Amino acid sequence: xxxxxxxxxxxxxxxxxxxxxxxxxxxxxxxxxxxxxxxxxxxxxxxxxxxxxxxxxxxxxxxxxxxxxxxxxxxxxxxxxxxxxxxxxxxxxxxxxxxxxxxxxxxxxxxxxxxxxxxxxxxxxxxxxxxxxxxxxxxxxxxxxxxxxxxxxxxxxxxxxxxxxxxxxxxxxxxxxxxxxxxxxxxxxxxxxxxxxxxxxxxxxxxxxxxxxxxxxxxxxx
Amino acid sequence: xxxxxxxxxxxxxxxxxxxxxxxxxxxxxxxxxxxxxxxxxxxxxxxxxxxxxxxxxxxxxxxxxxxxxxxxxxxxxxxxxxxxxxxxxxxxxxxxxxxxxxxxxxxxxxxxxxxxxxxxxxxxxxxxxxxxxxxxxxxxxxxxxxxxxxxxxxxxxxxxxxxxxxxxxxxxxxxxxxxxxxxxxxxxxxxxxxxxxxxxxxxxxxxxxxxxxxxxxxxxxxxxxxxxxxxxxxxxxxxxxxxxxxxxxxxxxxx
Numbered sequence: 001x002x003x004x005x006x007x008x009x010x011x012x013x014x015x016x017x018x019x020x021x022x023x024x025x026x027x028x029x030x031x032x033x034x035x036x037x038x039x040x041x042x043x044x045x046x047x048x049x050x051x052x053x054x055x056x057x058x059x060x061x062x063x064x065x066x067x068x069x070x071x072x073x074x075x076x077x078x079x080x081x082x083x084x085x086x087x088x089x090x091x092x093x094x095x096x097x098x099x100x101x102x103x104x105x106x107x108x109x110x111x112x113x114x115x116x117x118x119x120x121x122x123x124x125x126x127x128x129x130x131x132x133x134x135x136x137x138x139x140x141x142x143x144x145x146x147x148x149x150x151x152x153x154x155x156x157x158x159x160x161x162x163x164x165x166x167x168x169x170x171x172x173x174x175x176x177x178x179x180x181x182x183x184x185x186x187x188x189x190x191x192x193x194x195x196x197x198x199x200x201x202x203x204x205x206x207x208x209x210x211x212x213x214x215x216x217x218x219x220x221x222x
Numbered sequence: 223x224x225x226x227x228x229x230x231x232x233x234x235x236x237x238x239x240x241x242x243x244x245x246x247x248x249x250x251x252x253x254x255x256x257x258x259x260x261x262x263x264x265x266x267x268x269x270x271x272x273x274x275x276x277x278x279x280x281x282x283x284x285x286x287x288x289x290x291x292x293x294x295x296x297x298x299x300x301x302x303x304x305x306x307x308x309x310x311x312x313x314x315x316x317x318x319x320x321x322x323x324x325x326x327x328x329x330x331x332x333x334x335x336x337x338x339x340x341x342x343x344x345x346x347x348x349x350x351x352x353x354x355x356x357x358x359x360x361x362x363x364x365x366x367x368x369x370x371x372x373x374x375x376x377x378x379x380x381x382x383x384x385x386x387x388x389x390x391x392x393x394x395x396x397x398x399x400x401x402x403x404x405x406x407x408x409x410x411x412x413x414x415x416x417x418x419x420x421x422x423x424x425x426x427x428x429x430x431x432x433x434x435x436x437x438x439x440x441x442x443x444x445x446x447x448x449x450x451x452x453x454x455x456x457x458x459x460x461x462x463x464x465x466x467x468x469x470x471x472x473x474x475x476x477x
Contacts, residue, residue, distance in 0.1 A: 020433070020434045020435075020437040020438050020441075021430065021433065021434055021437075023437070024408065024409065024433070024437070026408070026414075026415060026430065026433060056441055056445055057437060057441050059444075060437070060440050060441040060444040060445070061409055061437065061440075063386055063389075063390050063444065064390055064394075064405065064409045064410060064440065065409060065410060066383065066386065066387065066390075067303075067386075067387045067390035067391065067394075067410070068299075068303060068406075068409070068410030068411070070383075070384070070387045072302075072308050074308060075298075075302075075308060079312075080294055080295060080298070081256075083294055083298065083312055083315060083316060084256065084287070084290055084291060084294060086316050087290050087294070087315075087316055087319040087320070088283075088286075088287055088290065090316065090319075090320045090323075091286065091319065091320055091323040092283040092286050092287070092323070093283075
């Protein structure tokens with residue numbers, strides 16, 4: 001028995017790579033695919049070993065296709081009618097809110113509740129209320145209330161609604177360096193209830209952020 | 223709901239015929255018990271899937287019922303050939319339609335409906351396989367029912383065929399779900415690699431590679447199984463003839 005031709009063996013190996021697609025006519029419908037299919041057919045004519053290989057692949061594929069035609073017990077027209085009804089009862093015939101109830105399941109609600117509690121606990125732990133920079137805790141600015149505003153106007157009295165309590169009259173105590181004081185709306189105007197002014201310690205000290213001359217000016221104004 | 227422009231019907235790809243069991247879902251074998259209006263809509267060739275989606279979005283219940291009638295067999299069979307169990311395949315098909323209904327607003331009329339719907343079915347089927355992968359090692363329960371009762375007067379050919387189907391499932395179960403999905407869609411349902419690629423959201427080259435690899439792996443397992451079965455049968459025949467030791471003795475010798 002003569003030794004197999006190495007070039008022939010290389011060709012067989014190359015063919016083996018093509019066969020799985022060749023048996024299903026999947027080498028491609030373009031020119032290159034057609035050329036590869038023609039080459040495989042030519043090779044198979046003269047190679048019994050590769051023909052066996054191709055035959056095994058075709059047998060396996062045939063069994064798969066045969067399997068696809070089999071119908072299990074219980075799968076008949078009645079089965080599909082039942083499936084149709086099931087689908088419609090879950091979709092177009094579902095009671096209003098049914099789909100929403102499905103989406104917001106008990107599990108999801110529990111998860112959301114747990115996440116909310118965690119966030120609340122985390123926020124409670126992070127925010128230290130005792131050191132918060134409350135507007136009412138901050139020492140008031142005591143400036144000359146009769147001094148003109150940077151824009152030239154005057155507003156000794158400001159009507160405002162505090163965040164708690166009834167409507168009261170608040171008095172503008174002044175500005176710092178001709179501009180706004182502090183940060184944000186709470187810092188622009190340092191307002192105090194008129195009745196509270198007597199109890200504020202900074203009234204006597206002249207405020208933490210302003211000088212004594214300004215405090216004197218405010219006292220004269222009142 | 224917003225109306226979408228109507229594409230040219232000729233440019234919309236039509237769904238593949240599928241296996242014989244699924245074929246005819248839109249013509250001769252629509253499920254019984256449907257209203258005449260639904261049957262008419264489902265069987266009307268001039269009303270394409272996009273039009274049914276449009277009508278469903280406009281609030282016509284019959285349009286969605288017709289869509290279900292058109293695709294329920296394809297959905298069930300493709301799920302069945304991937305998951306291998308009737309009950310689970312029915313659940314997968316049902317869930318696919320529910321998801322389809324909830325996401326009709328997202329449907330892109332420029333794309334083919336069946337590609338979109340098959341993707342939902344395949345994703346659910348593959349998810350199911352992943353979930354049960356660790357739970358079941360081997361199950362051919364539903365395929366065992368394909369085996370005819372031996373007491374019934376049926377031909378040996380039918381018996382062999384049923385046995386072969388059970389063997390095919392045994393082999394399919396061993397194959398990676400990604401490869402299995404491609405060979406099921408190509409070799410059983412007749413979809414081309416160009417149709418499979420968008421369904422699985424892979425490239426055409428990847429679809430071809432998976433088909434190539436899937437067929438190779440299937441053939442290897444299949445040959446091994448057939449060889450084992452033939453070998454066992456031969457031993458049984460020899461044991462019955464009393465010439466050689468039976469299967470058990472022979473099996474113990476191999477160890």
